[in-house]
Amino acid sequence: MKKKLFGMFGAFCLVFMLASCSKNDASEETISSLKAENEKLKSGESTQESEVQESESSEDLYFNYLNEEVRLSNGEKETAMIKITQASTNQSVFPEHMINLDNYDTNKMVAVTIEYTNVAIPSPFLVLASYFQAFGKDGKALVQVDQQNGQDAVTEGRTGVTQLFWELPVNGNDFNQMEIDFVIDKKIATFILDVSH
Template sequence: MKKVSLLGFLSISLLFFGACSNSDNSETINSLEKENKDLKEKVAYYEKNSESSSETKSPLDETNSEDTPTFKLNEEAVIVDENSQKIYSIKIIEATTNQSAFPEHMINLDNYNTEKMVAVKIEYKNIALDEPFLPYSNYFQAYGKDGKALVQVNQQNGQESVAVGRTSTTQLFWELDVNGNEFNEFEIDYIPSSKLATFDLTVTH
């Protein structure tokens, strides 16, 4: 809108100068017509580039659309780069409220109520990353089936960064509004920078 208004202003200026000036009329009009032409060319250029950039999508843009793939327990999500080359994978291998799955230090500390938590174990593999790979806890966001976000506990049990070809596991924990034996289903989004996968999980007790 601003560009159209500016061009309109230049056109009005041409008429104004044409009406108010006799001696310099021709020179002024020629100058303003040149500026008007230059501005039109610039507007056309930027509009063309704006349209082309908005239509360009990378493979990751496609992955992060509303069609984000959904995985079940023990199903592997393989992450690819912009060239569609596999770089690493993650797989959720356990989602449970069974107290035997929680580390002793969490069970014994008064500030944790593990009976109202779910423990999630994640297996991850470095396929082709030059740097050692570890999926950090803040890459994951859990939601109940009602769509309400769960609060993640500030604990990550297992933080080994693995080199190419290596696999390891890490464990994360979320607080629940109900006792663990009443919590049966939930989802986890994997969001390292944008959402790449959703895990639809059934809970064991």
């Protein structure tokens, strides 16, 4: 009877030790995995800034489309957002003063509406016309008109809207797609936009 009891106890101990060993191996794998993930976070691989840099250096650039937000970061936290909400040659989207002036032929122009949000910049934030470079689908640069409709700098938590304009090589009704690069010191994003009429 003692042998049988000791044998069952020994078998129980052996099962317990094997379970403990496999549990320790799994724990060690989990710890190694967490350490590796922690190192990635420390090196900044998950920040928006490095993701932008990686996408710029790769062959497959990430493109943004109408109403897609581009989130800006200072490397530690999100600071601002922008999105393009409209690209149109329809005359109703142009400010009245531009239509009435002889200096502009709005029939051969495109108007682009941009929304910008100050997420966490202490001073008021405004996107400038100089941040944007536009191109036709053939890759040729478009000439930006010296007008910006809506130039309100917004405080933290607020959103503003501005409108920029570019001259076209063709009549507005024949212009269907464009690309806009968002550039502050370096290219941050490229928008591919269908143009409405």
